[in-house]
Amino acid sequence: MTAAMETLIQSLVNGVLTGSLYAMIGVGLTVIFGVMRIINLAHGEMVMLGMFSAYWSYTLWKIDSFLSAIVWVPLFFLAGMLAYRYLVRAIMPGGELNTLLYTAGMSLLIANVALFAWTGDYRTLNLPYAVEPLHPFGIAVPVPLAIAFGLAALITAALYVFLARTDTGRAVRATSQNPEAAALMGINVERIAMITFGLGTALAAAAGVLLVPSLYLYPTVGEILVVKCFVIVVLGGLGSIPGAIAGGILLGVIESFGAVYVSVAYKDTIGFIMFLLVLLFRPQGLFGAARS
Amino acid sequence: MALLEVSGLTRDFGGLRAVSGLSFQVGAGEILGLIGPNGAGKTTVFNLITGFLRPTSGDIRLDGLRIAGLKPHAVVRCGIARTFQIVKPFPNLSVCENVALAALVRLGVRAEAEADAERALKQVGLGDKLDIPASDLTLSDQKRMEIARALATHPKLLLLDEPLAGLNPRETEDACQLVQAIRAGGVTVVLVEHVMKAIMRISHRVVVICQGEKIADGPPSEVVADPAVITAYFGKRAR
Amino acid sequence: MKRVLPVIAALLLLAIPLGVSNQFLLHLGITVLMWTILGLAWNLLGGYAGQVSFGHATFFGIGAYTTMILYLSFRLAPWYGMALGGVLGALFSLPIGLICFRLRGPYFSLATLAVAEIIRLVALNWESLTNGPVGLLITSLPQVTVFGAAINWERKEPFFVIVAVLALCAMLAAYLFTRSRLGSYLTAIREDEDAAEAIGIDTTRSKVTVLALSAFLTGLAGGFYGLYFRYVDPDAVFLISLSVEMVFIAVVGGLRTIAGPVVGAIFLTTIAELFRERFMVGHLIFYGLFMMLVIRFLPEGIWGRALRILTGRR
Ligand SMILES: Nc1ncnc2c1ncn2[C@@H]1O[C@H](COP(=O)(O)OP(=O)(O)O)[C@@H](O)[C@H]1O
Ligand SMILES: [Mg+2]
Numbered sequence: 001m002t003a004a005m006e007t008l009i010q011s012l013v014n015g016v017l018t019g020s021l022y023a024m025i026g027v028g029l030t031v032i033f034g035v036m037r038i039i040n041l042a043h044g045e046m047v048m049l050g051m052f053s054a055y056w057s058y059t060l061w062k063i064d065s066f067l068s069a070i071v072w073v074p075l076f077f078l079a080g081m082l083a084y085r086y087l088v089r090a091i092m093p094g095g096e097l098n099t100l101l102y103t104a105g106m107s108l109l110i111a112n113v114a115l116f117a118w119t120g121d122y123r124t125l126n127l128p129y130a131v132e133p134l135h136p137f138g139i140a141v142p143v144p145l146a147i148a149f150g151l152a153a154l155i156t157a158a159l160y161v162f163l164a165r166t167d168t169g170r171a172v173r174a175t176s177q178n179p180e181a182a183a184l185m186g187i188n189v190e191r192i193a194m195i196t197f198g199l200g201t202a203l204a205a206a207a208g209v210l211l212v213p214s215l216y217l218y219p220t221v222g223e224i225l226v227v228k229c230f231v232i233v234v235l236g237g238l239g240s241i242p243g244a245i246a247g248g249i250l251l252g253v254i255e256s257f258g259a260v261y262v263s264v265a266y267k268d269t270i271g272f273i274m275f276l277l278v279l280l281f282r283p284q285g286l287f288g289a290a291r292s
Numbered sequence: 293m294a295l296l297e298v299s300g301l302t303r304d305f306g307g308l309r310a311v312s313g314l315s316f317q318v319g320a321g322e323i324l325g326l327i328g329p330n331g332a333g334k335t336t337v338f339n340l341i342t343g344f345l346r347p348t349s350g351d352i353r354l355d356g357l358r359i360a361g362l363k364p365h366a367v368v369r370c371g372i373a374r375t376f377q378i379v380k381p382f383p384n385l386s387v388c389e390n391v392a393l394a395a396l397v398r399l400g401v402r403a404e405a406e407a408d409a410e411r412a413l414k415q416v417g418l419g420d421k422l423d424i425p426a427s428d429l430t431l432s433d434q435k436r437m438e439i440a441r442a443l444a445t446h447p448k449l450l451l452l453d454e455p456l457a458g459l460n461p462r463e464t465e466d467a468c469q470l471v472q473a474i475r476a477g478g479v480t481v482v483l484v485e486h487v488m489k490a491i492m493r494i495s496h497r498v499v500v501i502c503q504g505e506k507i508a509d510g511p512p513s514e515v516v517a518d519p520a521v522i523t524a525y526f527g528k529r530a531r
Numbered sequence: 532m533k534r535v536l537p538v539i540a541a542l543l544l545l546a547i548p549l550g551v552s553n554q555f556l557l558h559l560g561i562t563v564l565m566w567t568i569l570g571l572a573w574n575l576l577g578g579y580a581g582q583v584s585f586g587h588a589t590f591f592g593i594g595a596y597t598t599m600i601l602y603l604s605f606r607l608a609p610w611y612g613m614a615l616g617g618v619l620g621a622l623f624s625l626p627i628g629l630i631c632f633r634l635r636g637p638y639f640s641l642a643t644l645a646v647a648e649i650i651r652l653v654a655l656n657w658e659s660l661t662n663g664p665v666g667l668l669i670t671s672l673p674q675v676t677v678f679g680a681a682i683n684w685e686r687k688e689p690f691f692v693i694v695a696v697l698a699l700c701a702m703l704a705a706y707l708f709t710r711s712r713l714g715s716y717l718t719a720i721r722e723d724e725d726a727a728e729a730i731g732i733d734t735t736r737s738k739v740t741v742l743a744l745s746a747f748l749t750g751l752a753g754g755f756y757g758l759y760f761r762y763v764d765p766d767a768v769f770l771i772s773l774s775v776e777m778v779f780i781a782v783v784g785g786l787r788t789i790a791g792p793v794v795g796a797i798f799l800t801t802i803a804e805l806f807r808e809r810f811m812v813g814h815l816i817f818y819g820l821f822m823m824l825v826i827r828f829l830p831e832g833i834w835g836r837a838l839r840i841l842t843g844r845r
Contacts, residue, residue: 100640
């Protein structure tokens with residue numbers, strides 16, 4: 001294998017691994033948008049809270065950060081449902097821009113409470129088993145990222161099964177496609193919205209838990225993540241779950257190739273420029289067909 | 293020369309051809325009915341003429357001058373005004389403000405614009421509702437207000453998209469009289485409808501489209517007897 | 532009487548440094564006035580025209596950097612730099628507007644966010660121009676004498692007067708704007724964009740014009756920021772949260788009024804500065820909290836509600 005080939009494969013692998021986690025965050029945002037037409041600007045803060053939860057589990061109680069997901073993900077699911085029920089639901093009739101402003105307020109509130117409580121320090125979590133990367137086929141794969149990828153794939157597969165096989169999951173999909181028709185068919189749209197908001201929040205927090213050993217952690221990290229998240233869901237088409245998965249992996253690969261072949265400094269701009277181009281010329285997303 | 297000339301007008305949405313090689317003319321002083329079943333492409337034709345959509349191909353001329361591809365605001369300044377199938381009032385503004393805005397664009401002076409707006413509103417029968425917020429009007433009154441707003445741009449040609457839909461028989465009758473009065477005032481009118489009855493009575497000529505193509509063009513009495521129209525409209529059932 | 536009152540208020544504002552010498556209070560006043568300008572500027576676009584931008588930090592940053600770079604490289608006095616910063620902000624807004632205004636509603640908001648992030652990354656990485664993440668620092672301001680006395684730039688009074696004049700100009704501009712034809716056209720656009728176009732309003736041009744005006748005022752305030760703090764870096768002037776703060780001040784104070792952003796700035800900035808003084812971090816907690824409360828319970832904003840109570844409507 002030539003050195004150039006090796007670099008190419010290495011950055012592809014890195015991109016896909018990171019992208020799988022982006023995808024999970026994107027799926028969380030996109031299911032919420034699909035069912036409620038809310039662009040949740042506080043989504044990045046949910047990831048941040050997930051990261052901190054895992055971080056504290058490890059540093060305070062010595063619980064493995066990946067293992068802590070078992071506790072945190074259901075808790076965030078519950079928290080998401082409560083947030084919808086008591087905070088978000090009342091402003092839904094105000095229209096899309098109002099919900100956008102409201103979730104912007106929520107985002108700033110959460111990030112600054114975190115800043116107040118935990119200071120703005122950058123933290124890292126070093127797992128004892130994560131020092132040496134794996135070397136399958138001569139490619140370096142960091143252990144935590146490999147575990148995160150595996151778990152992300154598992155969780156996404158579980159989500160698919162839930163949406164495809166369970167009655168509640170089918171109701172979520174139906175509501176996403178057409179809320180009026182779903183309501184007429186006797187689906188309790190309010191309940192579905194609450195579950196969906198919990199689901200989206202849980203996905204974001206789960207991604208946070210999985211990301212924490214691989215990323216710097218600080219209270220305003222959500223600001224950057226949520227913007228990346230918009231790139232992902234717009235690339236994939238707002239509201240589309242397969243689109244968000246593809247968009248997440250695509251963004252991961254773009255960033256990792258950009259860092260190698262363009263410049264580390266400008267790797268993030270590539271994503272944003274694609275985002276603008278897609279918004280302007282293919283608002284239905286790169287992969288989706290036009291929805292009228 | 294005809295006031296409006298549409299020739300070979302075509303518009304695709306992805307794979308769907310919503311308007312296909314459509315040609316027709318509107319003479320000055322005419323009331324032309326543009327009819328066709330739901331989804332035939334009537335609104336799309338209006339959107340193409342008024343610049344809300346760009347034609348895939350074909351030509352649109354007003355007084356011999358090409359207007360296809362112009363932005364909507366430029367088309368208005370050439371003398372074509374329109375209403376919308378689903379009314380689009382400025383909901384939080386008063387009835388008078390709604391119409392005065394249209395006059396302001398043309399006149400540039402607020403006081404004159406308001407006088408002009410009041411005149412247009414009297415003409416459509418809303419002279420006593422000037423200060424009510426537009427969102428508080430009934431549907432029938434909102435449609436009238438939209439007509440007044442269009443008239444305040446002083447058009448040569450007025451395009452009305454389903455002005456009668458959703459009105460009760462009395463309101464329908466009043467709206468028909470209004471259209472005739474507008475024409476008597478020197479404005480040419482094109483009416484889109486998918487209900488036939490009223491339009492047949494007030495139109496001088498009718499163009500029928502189905503699936504984006506013209507299937508008949510002539511005086512109402514001839515068109516209603518046209519077998520192609522009957523099939524298109526009522527399906528095999530009417531046969 | 533109605534004409535005299537604003538003049539008296541303006542004179543009183545300018546006279547504050549004569550009576551108040553507490554430097555912290557003056558600093559608070561300066562911050563409030565700077566945010567007043569930003570809130571007013573954002574309100575022209577977001578309030579009157581209904582176009583919610585999440586990217587106004589771009590124009591703020593451009594104004595701040597213009598002022599700093601022109602002074603450091605060409606010794607151009609910062610007050611000229613400030614004006615040029617406004618102009619450059621307005622010029623930049625033209626292509627940005629032409630791109631983003633092709634989108635509507637929340638999609639417009641997301642596009643402005645993306646553009647602002649691109650520009651922040653450029654500012655962070657174009658080191659030969661911006662000195663990158665290290666930022667730019669002015670060590671001393673040029674000497675100026677007024678009525679034979681040299682201005683002491685180490686005190687807050689001169690800055691207070693400068694920003695007060697700018698804020699008054701911004702209020703006047705906003706007032707004239709609301710009475711202009713452009714103001715009426717933008718009201719129509721906010722109410723229904725298709726209908727606005729259908730009565731002959733060139734919606735794109737109107738929106739681009741108001742964006743340029745808004746960007747000019749924002750750039751001016753950015754220039755003032757550079758002059759006052761004498762230090763800028765990309766994370767101080769190009770940050771998303773800065774854009775968001777502008778939005779919040781206008782919304783919490785009350786959209787579509789001139790006094791709204793003033794009230795919003797007084798209210799939020801005072802709380803934030805006092806909080807910052809006491810706790811260092813987390814001063815935006817109240818921005819988030821009040822935003823949520825206002826959207827939920829006071830959609831017309833604090834001043835909007837006060838006005839309704841004062842004029843006795845409903
Ligand atoms: N913006 C659009 N995008 C995609 N398809 C459209 C759009 N506008 C109209 N269509 C399609 O074009 C056809 C004609 O629609 P329309 O002109 O509204 O019909 P009508 O007004 O005669 O009822 C319909 O099949 C409709 O679904
Ligand atoms: Mg139609």
